[in-house]
Structures are given as C-alpha cells and as structure tokens.
Amino acid sequence: MNFVRRFSPLAIIVIMVIVQIIETIVVHASATRCSILVYLLILNIVITIILLSQTRNYQLRRQDFIRKINDEAENSLNATLDNMPIGVIRFNNETFEPEWFNPFIDMIFKGNDKVINRDDIKKILKNASDDQYITIGKQKYVAELDSDKNLIYLIDATKEVAFKSEFNDSRAVIGAISVDNYDDATDLITDSGRTAINSFIASFLEEFADKYGIYLRRINSSRHYFFCDYRILEKMINDKFAVLKEFRELSAQKEIPLTLSIGVAYGWNDFPTIGKVALNNLELAQVRGGDQVVLRENTPQARPVYFGGNSESRTQKSRTRARAISTALRTIIAESEDVFIVGHRFTDMDALGAAVAMKAFANMSGKEAFVVYDPEQLLPDVERAINKMNESSDGFTHIVRLETAQKLKKKDSLLIMVDHSKTSQTLNLDFYKSFEKLVVIDHHRRDDDFPEHALLSYIESSASSASELTVEILQFHDNNQRKMSTIEASIVLAGIELDTKNFTKATTERTFEAAAYLRSRGSDNDLIKMIMATDFEKYKKTNEIVLNSQMILPGIALGIGLKHEKYDNIATAKAADTLIDMAGITAAFTITQHTNGYISISARSRNGFNVQTIMEQMGGGGHFNNAATQIYEKNIQKVQDDLIEILKERENEK
Structure with missing residues (x-):
C-alpha cells in the first residue's frame, strides 16, 4: 500500500489501462481463453476501485493532519503574542483607531491608568519617525512599523537606554583653559599686582573645579587643563558654561581686562587625539576673539559647538606676529611660481583692497601676482575700482577675470584668500580646490568651515578690516622701497574706510597707522570718493x-x-x-x-x-x-x- 500511495489516482488508472491492454493482447493470441479474459477484466476493475478508494482516504487523512498542525501553530502563535514581552497593535489606517492589541499593550497603558486610543496611535507613529525611542510612562520603547499590515510593534528598551546612557556618560573629556590678554594685563604692573592677578585666577578656577568635581591641572599662570567624564561635561553644557560670564564679571569688578577661552573635546579610548582636538578647539576659540568655549567630539564628522563669544575682541600686541607672518609669507611666495589672490563671493571694497595690497607684497617679493574677480559678481563700487585699475598700465595685466585666471594657473601656483576664511564663501570653489598651496588672511572670526591645508593663516578678529591686516604685513617687507601706485593705495584705503565707516567704528591706533602708510604712498581722497559714491537709485x-x-x-x-x-x-x-x-x-x-x-x-x-x-x-x-x-x-x-x-x-x- 505504501508503494501505491506514491502514485496519484490518474497514474493508477493509466497503469491499470496499460495492464488491461497487455492482457487483451495476450488473450487475443489465444481465443480459447475467453472466459479468463472476463475474469481478469472484473479483477482489474475491482483492484482499481480499491486503489482509488485507498488513495482518497489517504488524501482526506493528510488534509486533516495539515488542518490539525495549522490549528496547533495558530494556537501557539496566539499564545506567544499574548505572553511575549513585545506589544503588538493593529490599527485602522484611515481613522487610526486600534483594532486589536495583545495583552502586553494593555499592560503598558494600564500602567498609566488609561486605555489605548487613536491619539496614542498617532503619537506613537509620530515619535517612531522622529525619535529612536518612545517614552511611555517611565519606560522606553523601540517602535517598529509594518505599514503593509498596519501593525505596530513596541519593544521594551528601558535597560538598553539606561546602559547606553551610562556608557555615554563614561566618555573621557579633556579641556584646555587659557586666560585671554594675560600678558597685556600683567606686562606693566608690579610683582605684587601680578601675584594678586595670579591668585585671583587660581582661586576662581579651583572653585570652578570644586563646583563640578573635575580634576584641574595648572601648566602656567595663564594655561590650565581639566579632566572629567561626559556626565560632568553635560552639567556644564546645561549651565551654558556659566564659568565664562562669572569670570568676566569678577574680572571687571577687579578692573582686570581678562576673559577665558576654553577648548573641550570628548570621546573614547584615544586620549592623545582627544587632547589634540581640545587644543585645536582652544586655538579656534582664541582666533574667534576669545571669551568663549569651543566644544567638539573626537570624531571626523563632528561639528564644533560654540558657547559665549559675547565680548568684543581686544586688540593684541601683534607687531611681532605681523613681522613673523610677513617673513613666513615671503618664504612661501618665493617657493611658488606665481600668486593668485581672491576675495569672497560678491567681493566688496575691503576684499579688493586686501587683494591689491597682497598683489603689491608679491610683486615686492619678485613674483607675478594676479587679483582674480568674477564679472558676474561685481558690486558697483568694486567695478569702478577695477575699471580704474585697468586704466593704469600697472594694474591692467594683474587684475584678471576668473576664466583667465583658470587658464593662467600653474601646478605650483599659490592661492591667497583675503577677507574670508570659509571655503563656502570663496569666490569660486572649483578654483579654490585646484590649488595645493594656500594662505588665509582674514579679520572675521574663524569657524569650522576652514581650509584644512592652509600653509599659513593670519586671522585677527580685533582688526578693523582685512585691508588693515595686509598693510601691516606689507610694511614689514624688507623690499619696501617699491612705491604703490596712487590707484593701488587709494583702493586699499577705501577698503579700510568701508569697514570702519570712515574711521568711526572698530578703529585702533593700528588702523590709523595703516591709513597713514597708505597716505604716504599717494592715496587720493577724491579718487576714493569717486569709487565709493552711492548710485541715486541704490x-x-x-x-x-x-x-x-x-x-x-x-x-x-x-x-x-x-x-x-x-x-x-x-x-x-x-x-x-x-x-x-x-x-x-x-x-x-x-x-x-x-x-x-x-x-x-x-x-x-x-x-x-x-x-x-x-x-x-x-x-x-x-x-x-x-x-x-x-x-x-x-x-x-x-x-x-x-x-x-x-x-x-x-x-x-x-
């Protein structure tokens, strides 16, 4: 019978017919056996009926068996859905009303003394798309949505969240603290006065360390480091680094012009790298003017977060630095084949003035230099200034359009970015990317969109203008006998006048010294007025x-x-x-x-x-x-x- 069960009813019939045909052939071969033929035919019919009956009974038993297995599986699945620690909700896709949910969902929401409704469904769906975790009562859940079947699965993730929180809180934090303007404040005072300032700084920072429970290490009078974990750093973040304001106000009460710059970094395991990131953040805070915190995680994709920065930059004693920058820039230019200078998009007079001053600096260094502009981004005053430059034989070959500069550029050319330090603000991004050698000169506060491969950067946020910075560098060139043309000196001075609103804003003695230098080089006030004149319609x-x-x-x-x-x-x-x-x-x-x-x-x-x-x-x-x-x-x-x-x-x- 097991052998027969392997065949379908149709196959059995075919087999029986074939047997019948064979038997008929045999019988026809012997006419004397007619009676045997009748018996064999009846026997075959009986056998066929028996086999068909057995096959049908087998199929019925097999279907019953399958139904039984399905029933048991369904019962088991229902029992699992009822008892497993995963909430399951089926909802109406149009009304968002719950159609069915397992007992675990009832347990979740009855814990809040309520019954799930369509508002809960909407809230879960919204949070599932916005947040990684959903908070219901005191518990955290991960929501998984089956859009095809309108099912929501809520998985308890309370322990997972707690573990992640504890894990993240244990991240290492390194901070670098620098006292802004310390050298200026202690330069010309008595030893007792300097001791009083040092005592004030030390006692303040010790109180800061005690307040948050951090480990503080003094390197010198103006530089400290602190170490803690992220749990403590989060408290400082929630307080918006109130230490900046407190130190500034106490310093003002003591009539000491001091503020703090702080660079903070955090991350896992790689402590030397975390320390380097903290120092880079400190440098960024100082370049941006001080009195602020720059915070960044130790990951390549992390962006800096800024706190403070509400104090105006104080003028630093930077003549020594300006001289050093001038010397370093001469060396870089000498090692380059030629020089291209660009301002920011929609170049203004300060950017053009700084570019013209840098062109003169490069010429003094014996190199050919080009000021690059985009005719599609010309402001009226800049266009008038460029036209005046083009009228002079000195300027015509060195004020070039962007498309011309792209053709003139060589492999070893140097690019100088003036009046901006953001790559997103540069005159043309493709042109910028084509240079391997780069120098940045700017008076705006630096941020994270800074060129990574700059050979030299001179950023003084306390300066009135980029033109002022470039004139300072120009003054320290050892080949300063070359006279600037009248139009060159006038354009640079116009740049200073623009950013200082005719010397009424953000000026220092350095600003007037730069203006005096340009005046000695032949700047013409009437020419400046013509360039800076306002159009009637404007x-x-x-x-x-x-x-x-x-x-x-x-x-x-x-x-x-x-x-x-x-x-x-x-x-x-x-x-x-x-x-x-x-x-x-x-x-x-x-x-x-x-x-x-x-x-x-x-x-x-x-x-x-x-x-x-x-x-x-x-x-x-x-x-x-x-x-x-x-x-x-x-x-x-x-x-x-x-x-x-x-x-x-x-x-x-x-």
Whole structure:
C-alpha cells in the first residue's frame, strides 16, 4: 500500500489501462481463453476501485493532519503574542483607531491608568519617525512599523537606554583653559599686582573645579587643563558654561581686562587625539576673539559647538606676529611660481583692497601676482575700482577675470584668500580646490568651515578690516622701497574706510597707522570718493528698507524690504548701517529678497552686542559688529520669525 500511495489516482488508472491492454493482447493470441479474459477484466476493475478508494482516504487523512498542525501553530502563535514581552497593535489606517492589541499593550497603558486610543496611535507613529525611542510612562520603547499590515510593534528598551546612557556618560573629556590678554594685563604692573592677578585666577578656577568635581591641572599662570567624564561635561553644557560670564564679571569688578577661552573635546579610548582636538578647539576659540568655549567630539564628522563669544575682541600686541607672518609669507611666495589672490563671493571694497595690497607684497617679493574677480559678481563700487585699475598700465595685466585666471594657473601656483576664511564663501570653489598651496588672511572670526591645508593663516578678529591686516604685513617687507601706485593705495584705503565707516567704528591706533602708510604712498581722497559714491537709485532702495523698519525688541531695529521688490547686497548693508547710526539702537538687522533669489540679512551692532554669533546660528557669519547671511528655500516672513526667536532666546539668556 505504501508503494501505491506514491502514485496519484490518474497514474493508477493509466497503469491499470496499460495492464488491461497487455492482457487483451495476450488473450487475443489465444481465443480459447475467453472466459479468463472476463475474469481478469472484473479483477482489474475491482483492484482499481480499491486503489482509488485507498488513495482518497489517504488524501482526506493528510488534509486533516495539515488542518490539525495549522490549528496547533495558530494556537501557539496566539499564545506567544499574548505572553511575549513585545506589544503588538493593529490599527485602522484611515481613522487610526486600534483594532486589536495583545495583552502586553494593555499592560503598558494600564500602567498609566488609561486605555489605548487613536491619539496614542498617532503619537506613537509620530515619535517612531522622529525619535529612536518612545517614552511611555517611565519606560522606553523601540517602535517598529509594518505599514503593509498596519501593525505596530513596541519593544521594551528601558535597560538598553539606561546602559547606553551610562556608557555615554563614561566618555573621557579633556579641556584646555587659557586666560585671554594675560600678558597685556600683567606686562606693566608690579610683582605684587601680578601675584594678586595670579591668585585671583587660581582661586576662581579651583572653585570652578570644586563646583563640578573635575580634576584641574595648572601648566602656567595663564594655561590650565581639566579632566572629567561626559556626565560632568553635560552639567556644564546645561549651565551654558556659566564659568565664562562669572569670570568676566569678577574680572571687571577687579578692573582686570581678562576673559577665558576654553577648548573641550570628548570621546573614547584615544586620549592623545582627544587632547589634540581640545587644543585645536582652544586655538579656534582664541582666533574667534576669545571669551568663549569651543566644544567638539573626537570624531571626523563632528561639528564644533560654540558657547559665549559675547565680548568684543581686544586688540593684541601683534607687531611681532605681523613681522613673523610677513617673513613666513615671503618664504612661501618665493617657493611658488606665481600668486593668485581672491576675495569672497560678491567681493566688496575691503576684499579688493586686501587683494591689491597682497598683489603689491608679491610683486615686492619678485613674483607675478594676479587679483582674480568674477564679472558676474561685481558690486558697483568694486567695478569702478577695477575699471580704474585697468586704466593704469600697472594694474591692467594683474587684475584678471576668473576664466583667465583658470587658464593662467600653474601646478605650483599659490592661492591667497583675503577677507574670508570659509571655503563656502570663496569666490569660486572649483578654483579654490585646484590649488595645493594656500594662505588665509582674514579679520572675521574663524569657524569650522576652514581650509584644512592652509600653509599659513593670519586671522585677527580685533582688526578693523582685512585691508588693515595686509598693510601691516606689507610694511614689514624688507623690499619696501617699491612705491604703490596712487590707484593701488587709494583702493586699499577705501577698503579700510568701508569697514570702519570712515574711521568711526572698530578703529585702533593700528588702523590709523595703516591709513597713514597708505597716505604716504599717494592715496587720493577724491579718487576714493569717486569709487565709493552711492548710485541715486541704490540710495532710494536703501531708504525703502529704512522706512519699512521697526523696533522689535528694546534697542533692536529690524528693516524689511518691500514685498515684490528685490535688493542687492549694497542696499541691504547700507540700510543696516543707517539704522545702527540712530540713537537708542544697539543692534540693527535688515532682511530683503536678493536679486539672485535668496533671502539676505545684514546685521550691525555696537556697545558689546555680538551679531556674528546670531548670524552663525542662521548659517552665516562675519565680524563681531558686522555680519550677514544668505538663506535659501525660505520666505521673508519665515526668516523674520526665525531671527526674532533667536533674538528673544538671547535676551532670555542674559
């Protein structure tokens, strides 16, 4: 019978028919056996009926067996769903009403004295797409969604979250603390006065260490290191590094012009690298003007986080540094075949002035140098200045278009970036990437978008302008007998005048020394006025923004461009300049629709109000009192709302 069960009913019938045919052939061969044929035929029919009956019975038994197994599996699955520590919810895809859920879900929500409803379903679905974990009561869950079957699985992850939290809290933290302006504050005072300052610094930092439970190590009077874990660092972050404000206020009470710069890094295992990152962060904090914290994790993809930075940069005694930069730059230029100088996108007069000064420096070093501009990004005053340069035989061959510079560039050429240190702001990114040798000269606060392969960087956020910095470098060139042309000196001086608003803002004795040097080189005030003159239509555009302004917070003015009108950078910037000159205004912001389609913001301030950090939060940057940003894919109203929210948060932090 087992043998028969291997065949289907159709196969059995075929076999029986074949047997019948064979038997018929045999019988026909012997006519005398007719009676045997009848018996055999009846026998075959009986056998066939028996086999078919047995096969059908087997199939019925097999189906019953399969049904039984399925029933047992389903019962087992239901029992598992009822008892396993995983919540399962089936919901209506249109109404979000729960259609079925296992007892574990009931346990989860009854713990909160409630029954699951469609609002809970919506909340779970939203959190599942936004967050890694969902909090229900005191427990944490991971939500998995089966969209095809409208099922939600909630997996208890409370222990996992607790372990991760404890694991992350144990990350090592290294911090480097530097006292800003320590040398200036202790240079010309008595030994007893210096001892008093050192005692104040030491006692303050010891109290800071005791407050948070960190290990503090003194290297010298102005440099300390601290060590802790991330759990303690998180407390400092929640306090927004109040140590900066406390130290600044206590220093002011003692009439000592000191602030702190702190670089902090954290991560796993690789302590030497964590220490290097902390020192790099400290350098970044100092370059950005001091009185701030730069925090970054020890991973390649991590971005710096900034705290503080609300004190204006103090002028440093940098003549020695300027001389060293001048010497180092001469060496780099001497080892290069030629030099190309670029400003930022939509180059202004300060960028052009700094570029012209660097061209003169390279010429003094015996190298050919080219100031590069993009005719598609010319502002009116810069265009007038370039036209004047082109009229002189000295400037014509050295002020070149971007496409020309790309053809002239050689393998060993040097690129000098002036008035910017962000790669995203450079005149042309492809042109920048084509250089292996790079120098950066800027007066804006440095951030994380800084060229990684710069051979030399000279960033002084306390300087009034990039033109001022380049003139200082120029003055220390040992071949300073070469006279700048009148147009060159005038353009550089125009750059200083632009950023200082005709020497009324951010000026120091260094600014006037640079101006005096340029005056001795033949700068022409009438020529400067002609270059810097305001176009009549531009003036009207500026007044539109000013007239459409209002006070949004005490001491803060906001000007908005008219609807359906577009403005260039000059109108937007000059409107902000006009507003900040008015009585009672500490900070001024102007928002316009730019002619190129994006939203443009210009920010100006005085009396210690830092607009650079505000513009950084909105994707831009700049100087302490002079900053800007460009915003894409948002309308003016949304940008205005974002700005006001940031300003209100700043007010609340005071």
